Amino acid sequence: RAMELPTSHFPAARAAAVALGYLRYLRGGPGRGLDLRELRRARRQDVDDVGHKYYLELELEDVLDKDRTVNCTAEVLYHLGSKSRAPDVQVTVQGELRSTEEADQEFYHRIRSLEKELVAENIPDSHGNVPPALQPIHLLAGVASGYLIWQNSTENTKFHLARVKHVKQVKRSDEDLQFDYVVLLHEMVSQEVIPWEVTVLWHPQRGARVSRDQRQPGHTLG
Amino acid sequence: MWALLLLIGAASVSAHLQDLSFDGQKVFRVIPQNDEQVEILNFLASIMEVDFWQPDSVTTVRPKMQVDFRVEAEKSFKVEDLLKESGMEYQVLIDNLQAALDAQFDSKVRTAGHSYEKYNDWDTIAAWTADIAAQNPDLVSRSVIGETYEGRPMYLLKLGKSGSNKKAIFVDCGFHAREWISPAFCQWFVKEAVETYGKDTVLTTLLNKLDFYVLPVVNIDGYVYTWTNDRMWRKTRSKNAGTVCVGTDPNRNFDAGWCTVGASKSPCAATYCGSAPESEKETKALADFIREHLSTIKAYLTIHSYSQLLLFPYSYTYSLPSNYQELNSIASAASKQLASLHNTKYTYGPGAKTIYPAAGGSDDWAYDLGIKYSFTFELRDTGRYGFLLPESQIKPTCEETILAVKYIANYVLEHLY
Numbered sequence: 001r002a003m004e005l006p007t008s009h010f011p012a013a014r015a016a017a018v019a020l021g022y023l024r025y026l027r028g029g030p031g032r033g034l035d036l037r038e039l040r041r042a043r044r045q046d047v048d049d050v051g052h053k054y055y056l057e058l059e060l061e062d063v064l065d066k067d068r069t070v071n072c073t074a075e076v077l078y079h080l081g082s083k084s085r086a087p088d089v090q091v092t093v094q095g096e097l098r099s100t101e102e103a104d105q106e107f108y109h110r111i112r113s114l115e116k117e118l119v120a121e122n123i124p125d126s127h128g129n130v131p132p133a134l135q136p137i138h139l140l141a142g143v144a145s146g147y148l149i150w151q152n153s154t155e156n157t158k159f160h161l162a163r164v165k166h167v168k169q170v171k172r173s174d175e176d177l178q179f180d181y182v183v184l185l186h187e188m189v190s191q192e193v194i195p196w197e198v199t200v201l202w203h204p205q206r207g208a209r210v211s212r213d214q215r216q217p218g219h220t221l222g
Numbered sequence: 223m224w225a226l227l228l229l230i231g232a233a234s235v236s237a238h239l240q241d242l243s244f245d246g247q248k249v250f251r252v253i254p255q256n257d258e259q260v261e262i263l264n265f266l267a268s269i270m271e272v273d274f275w276q277p278d279s280v281t282t283v284r285p286k287m288q289v290d291f292r293v294e295a296e297k298s299f300k301v302e303d304l305l306k307e308s309g310m311e312y313q314v315l316i317d318n319l320q321a322a323l324d325a326q327f328d329s330k331v332r333t334a335g336h337s338y339e340k341y342n343d344w345d346t347i348a349a350w351t352a353d354i355a356a357q358n359p360d361l362v363s364r365s366v367i368g369e370t371y372e373g374r375p376m377y378l379l380k381l382g383k384s385g386s387n388k389k390a391i392f393v394d395c396g397f398h399a400r401e402w403i404s405p406a407f408c409q410w411f412v413k414e415a416v417e418t419y420g421k422d423t424v425l426t427t428l429l430n431k432l433d434f435y436v437l438p439v440v441n442i443d444g445y446v447y448t449w450t451n452d453r454m455w456r457k458t459r460s461k462n463a464g465t466v467c468v469g470t471d472p473n474r475n476f477d478a479g480w481c482t483v484g485a486s487k488s489p490c491a492a493t494y495c496g497s498a499p500e501s502e503k504e505t506k507a508l509a510d511f512i513r514e515h516l517s518t519i520k521a522y523l524t525i526h527s528y529s530q531l532l533l534f535p536y537s538y539t540y541s542l543p544s545n546y547q548e549l550n551s552i553a554s555a556a557s558k559q560l561a562s563l564h565n566t567k568y569t570y571g572p573g574a575k576t577i578y579p580a581a582g583g584s585d586d587w588a589y590d591l592g593i594k595y596s597f598t599f600e601l602r603d604t605g606r607y608g609f610l611l612p613e614s615q616i617k618p619t620c621e622e623t624i625l626a627v628k629y630i631a632n633y634v635l636e637h638l639y
């Protein structure tokens with residue numbers, strides 16, 4: 001009873017963006033960013049009294065290694081009626097993602113040994129540049145945004161990370177790294193750019209988790 | 223020193239206009255001490271071409287005056303011999319004029335600093351519109367179609383070999399301020415036209431048979447604002463009555479199902495449709511121009527970013543245009559052309575179904591006016607950098623997009639109506 005959808009049309013694209021956000025959150029890190037290379041197939045099923053369920057087949061690429069792609073399947077369930085309930089997402093990655101162990105360790109020790117806590121803003125800059133030293137910070141912002149995108153998407157939204165407005169490292173007594181971000185999320189349908197505070201904890205073995213997030217009042221009005 | 227740069231500048235302007243080479247030419251500086259030495263300079267001017275830089279004529283030369291003059295490469299040895307023989311005090315000011323000119327053009331010290339592979343601010347683009355027209359008078363002319371809210375002139379470039387009864391294609395960029403790759407494309411398109419005219423058969427034929435109206439930046443005020451205040455700004459910069467919120471979405475401001483769907487009635491929203499259709503000076507200027515030239519404009523292309531899409535009507539309704547099949551085929555073929563260069567995948571289709579329903583768009587408006595080939599491009603990328611597309615991607619983006627635009631233009635030429 002699942003209906004085939006044209007992958008070129010927006011409903012499928014939006015569901016794919018949610019799946020990608022979820023996967024970024026789960027598997028992304030300072031050494032790994034994932035992008036959608038192609039949406040291969042999309043189907044939709046209307047589940048009575050529950051919501052709309054999308055079945056997707058995606059081809060993803062590694063941001064740091066464009067020649068490397070990986071296939072995955074995903075299910076995205078948007079819940080009926082409730083705009084505030086995050087979609088349920090399940091993703092299965094076929095095959096192996098490139099190991100980032102070395103890069104992760106290097107990043108971890110570099111940040112831990114900083115005397116002054118890292119602070120940066122406007123990544124990328126106005127001309128699209130990301131200084132190489134801040135590339136992992138940018139990728140980690142992608143992880144945090146992935147969480148926000150997953151948690152806040154509906155069938156009528158499509159979010160992308162537009163820019164890191166500000167990032168501040170917060171030194172911790174435990175082994176995690178902590179970064180307090182203000183990211184700008186671009187929402188495609190309303191065309192709004194929304195500032196969002198989000199705190200990410202990250203550890204080379206344990207991965208990333210968002211500990212706190214708060215949407216800020218809209219982008220400058222004037 | 224400054225006088226010298228000024229003189230080189232003067233020479234370089236004239237060089238550019240006449241397209242001569244100054245390879246090996248020398249510039250001498252002499253100080254004739256007496257009437258005899260002045261006479262030697264007169265003699266020199268009578269037996270060969272001498273271009274006096276200062277004073278501008280040999281007749282004004284007097285003793286003790288500093289005299290600068292340019293001579294051809296082959297003549298410079300003879301001149302030097304003559305000066306040595308005469309005992310006149312001289313120096314070689316410029317040993318190779320062409321080398322000096324080349325160095326100056328490469329130097330960042332040059333005003334304007336326009337680059338096709340960088341994002342240029344508005345002042346630079348404005349100066350470029352003047353320069354490109356002045357340098358290519360047979361192919362490019364510049365006009366002003368109106369003024370922005372903040373009083374800036376809206377420059378329009380007309381490309382094409384002059385001829386009678388020519389039909390035209392209208393291309394605009396920079397509707398939305400933060401989409402910087404868009405104005406970059408319009409500049410690139412003009413560059414391609416002037417640089418490959420006479421060399422690229424397709425473009426040469428297009429420019430001979432058609433005119434292109436290119437509006438490099440529609441929303442100039444917004445564009446300036448993204449450089450000075452807020453890189454993420456989208457709308458115009460017009461004040462809205464009764465609120466601190468500024469600006470209207472120019473691509474919701476046209477009279478095409480105006481404000482019925484996909485646009486907001488709130489002035490604070492990014493997709494605010496405005497107080498009325500064409501409430502914005504910029505959209506009114508564009509619409510007026512197209513209406514005035516409606517009998518000649520046969521296609522309308524509007525360039526945006528991002529998402530890698532090639533869209534055609536309608537966006538204000540899910541209904542399909544009467545020549546849907548044709549538009550779909552064109553879009554399909556144009557997308558293939560685009561992808562042929564760097565494998566960049568574009569999605570194509572009617573706006574409402576492909577991206578979202580949105581009323582008030584210029585493409586729908588142009589189409590309903592009778593311009594049956596109306597397309598919206600959403601350029602690179604698909605979200606990785608979004609509006610902040612790195613400058614290193616300007617060239618590949620523009621090169622691939624030009625293939626699609628040439629395809630469409632060629633199709634239009636072969637299906638004139």
